[in-house]
Amino acid sequence: MTDAALSKTQLGPARLALVGNPNSGKTALFNALTGSRQKVANYAGVTVERKEGVLTLPGGRGAHVLDLPGTYSLRARSPDEVVTRDAVLGRLSGEQPPDVVICVADATNLRLVLRLVLELKQVGRPFVLALNMFDIAQRQGLRIDLERLSAEIGAPIVTTVATRKRGLEELVAKADALAVSHAKLLEEGGAHENVWREPNAAEIRAAHREAQRIVKECVRPPERPDTVTGKVDAVLLNPVGGLLILALLLFVMFQAVFTWAEPLMGLIEAGFAGLSTGVAAVLPDGLLQSLITDGLIAGVGSVLVFLPQIVILFFFILVLEDSGYMTRAAFLMDKIMGGAGLHGRAFIPLLSSFACAIPGIMSTRVIDNKHDRLTTILVAPLMTCSARIPVYTLIIAAFIPHTKVWGVFSLPGLVMFGLYASGIVSALVVSFVIRKIFWRGTVEPFMMELPTYRWPEPRNVAMNLWTRARIFIERAGRIILPLMVLVWVLSTFPYPPEGATGPAIDYSFAGRIGHLIAPVMQPIGFNWQMTVALVPGFAAREVAVAALGTVYAVGGDDEAGTNLGALLSHQWSLATALSFLAWYVFAPQCAATLGVVKRETNGWTWPTVMFLYMAGLAYLASFVTYHVAVAMGAG
Amino acid sequence: MSDALSLAPEITDLLADPQADRGAESLLSKARKGQRGVIVRVGGQTGRSESIDPEELERRLLEMGFVEGALFEVLHEGLFGRDPIALRIDDMRVALRRREAAAVTVQYEEI
Incomplete structure (x- = not known):
């Protein structure tokens, strides 16, 4: 950050940062706050995604909102969580510390986030607690004594429903007021000092007891607790039935990726071919024409042609993630993947790799452990990506006779299936070799919250889909x-x-x-x-x-x-x-x-x-x- | 589906009365679907060499809500080797491998 940029912020826009547990609706809140005015990049020097948006405060002042990776604690374990911790503590190189932290909480699930709140309190930076999904809490008849809770945590509280844009104005106003009063406090030299340090087990227990006490005093348990999730899980997590449903889901997903995308891919191909012909007609024959048509247009076209497949694939992944099913898929697949030395969370990146290894490798960021992540990255390209399909279909059509095997299966289809299967099997074998022979070290625990099922919000899915597509185009374009x-x-x-x-x-x-x-x-x-x-x-x-x-x-x-x-x-x-x-x-x-x-x-x-x-x-x-x-x- | 919170009175009674027959202590890693009770001890030792640093495991378990006194119920088991397990811990649902569950000592509800 340059000096010019530093001095500008003295009177310039406020800096807000969103912090919260995974599944708290943090990203939905970020989308609701900033709309389409967001930018996705990387943090300096690390491969953690940096999402920032802008909004206008009630007084007309602008504000930058940073969406920090979800975490249960400031005690960071993955690169994502390190970014969150360092951003909150104001230690992140190339970043200015936030003026105000907005802590996003799922109003129906307060206990774990309260421990995070207690940690934020130690940091001494002003923060406001956004009790998100408050409509669900009300529907369940959950009573929260907001005044008392606010007094306990020493910070203002705003109830929000990000998906319906409720409570956002108040949240922004509170954050603004905090930023102003904090700036004044800083001038007077009376700001709180940061006393946060990494807690040990005893301190986590103590914080937990404190959070428990606060919940007991401020929250009355729901009169109509959610029973849908339990009923749905009884089907989806059934040992046999759950795996069958997952297989069916994957089948539908692949059908969609390969059949829905086809007409669009044809259009893109035709578009680029047309562009190429157009350019060839305008430019004289020669080097420049060849560079533009054979080099640039053909090159960009060969990547963009996969965009429809990637968008459809990400649509499924986002819907499954937003609904809460993805963690169940990881649960069902953990033992199978674990047998090959892979983490349950590697499931999503490897799934994406069937469309293209690039988004697959980019999504390995959800894996905490370095060795687990590297193993997943190394085997991801073994998954049969869609770029292999033109090669496979050409050779199969030319060489494999159209005969029936056992009267039902067509031989070309079987060969295609065999090629896909060899990719999957070899990926499992390779990761097994890596994890059981080269990196025999410790096995990362598989431990995760299974969130309550929710209907995905179309607007939110659409916005996240747009972000994913943009990232793919930008990054792939820059490299390709x-x-x-x-x-x-x-x-x-x-x-x-x-x-x-x-x-x-x-x-x-x-x-x-x-x-x-x-x-x-x-x-x-x-x-x-x-x-x-x-x-x-x-x-x-x-x-x-x-x-x-x-x-x-x-x-x-x-x-x-x-x-x-x-x-x-x-x-x-x-x-x-x-x-x-x-x-x-x-x-x-x-x-x-x-x-x-x-x-x-x-x-x-x-x-x-x-x-x-x-x-x-x-x-x-x-x-x-x-x-x-x-x-x-x-x- | 039963709500784990409704278990609270019986179990806290059991804990409050030292004379009561508390039922045998056992490792969470041995729990079967449908079993429920209370977490009595959270450590970091799993008895397996490939597990992560005990101190780190203990902290992670605590952070996910595995604390002494928390009520649990085993909701689901995986297909292969009944692993991993899905649990209700107080009012949260959490998935965990049996390997790490071995660091948690529990006491089953008397049936």
Whole structure:
């Protein structure tokens, strides 16, 4: 932060920070307060998401609102919670301490948040308690003596219903008043000192007793406690039934991701193709045209085409999260994932990775433990992402006959299923190896609150969905764009010599790299055309399809562009095709994923490890597949 | 569904009267679905080498509401090895693995 920015805040906008337990409706309150005026970025030097919005105070003064990660205590355990603690304590580098902390509480579940309130009290920064979801508390007949509670915690209290925008004005007014009086207090040098330090077990017990006492004095238990959650859980957490319902839910989700998204994806593809043609018509043939159409437009298009799938996937994830089901899914999956050394919370990131590993890896931030998180990041790209689908469908259509197996299953469908299954099984095996052999250390406890079920609020889901989509576009764009330009340079330069007969790519750096590694790839049945296509395919998996088209197109086969599959079925043996499929299950053929891993792990170590282990597995799998297939007469 | 808060009188009576037969103490890790009672001791030792630092585990358990005197009921069990378990702790629902539940000593309600 610069000096200019510092001096501006003297009279400038107030700084508010939202703190609260997970599931307290904190983000809903943040959305209700700031509307669309929010910005998502990262905190300096860490990969924790920083969400800030602006609002206008009653007096006309502006205010910045920071939505801090949810926590049960200032005693931080995960990187997210460290940010919350440091922001509240005013220790976060590059951040100014908040003028006022807004502590958000689920009005129906006060006991745990009161302990957090007691910690905030020790910090000495002015705070206001927002009793959110107050409508639900009233419906349950829960009586809270607000005056007494306010006196006990030594802070003003405002009741809010974030989803109905109730109580927001009062909350903002109270926060403003606190900010003003605190500023005055600071000038007079009478501000409270921070006496917070990390509590030990005895202090947590004492705080708990204190919270218990306050609840007992200020809160009368509900007359009509929520019974719906218990009844729903009896079905959804049933050991067998619950898992079946989860499987059904995932099935519906995948159906939606792949069928609903298709028309939109077609539109995006057509749009980018149209744009490319338009630009090609305007710009003269040459380098600039090639850079813009083949490099930039094709590059951005190849990422944006996945946006519909990612939006649909996130829609499901957000609805399941907001309703409270996600924690139940983690509960049901914990033992299965735990058997492979994964944490129950890894379920959501791995699920996202079926659409694209990038949002999957970004969502590993919910995992507290460093080793658990790294393991999840390392295996996420083994989940069959949608970029593999064009490659799989091309090869399967060209090589796998449309026969029925046992009269019911189609063989191509079975092969596709097999490819998905190998991805999942190998992810479990790899994480098992990592956790049981390399990092045999301690096992992170699985301990989490199962929140009360609630209907997701459409507005809130829509806003969060918009935020997710924006993050994907911005981050993926920032990483993919330069990579696309790099791959374009590699496959364009140098130009083929005069009178060259082979495809132009053959003479480029990409072609040379392809030829260079061709001998290495020969034992797994790859010809040089394939290895050349793999180089640009490194930008994104599905680009390999287009690259194969390029490599074969200028070999005298004009129809190659129109029917690549038919061409390949003449050029490749079945063993080669199967080997290529096996390669694609494992190969780290996605520079954007490696880029995101670098960002998320703050260094090149883990992307390197990921690249090496995945390349090794891919080679091994292709080698075995090829030689087994050849031995069985498919060579 | 029964409300755990309604258990309060009987159990606090049991605690208040030292002469009363309190029922045997047991580890929460051995609790089965439907069993309920009161938490009598929260520690950090699970008897398993792969668990996290005992002092840290104790604090985390306390922070999730596992405190001496809290009432509990086992609501659900997972499919494999009946693990993890979902519990009601006072008026909250919490999920926990049996591994960590071994650090919590409980006393069942007399039936």
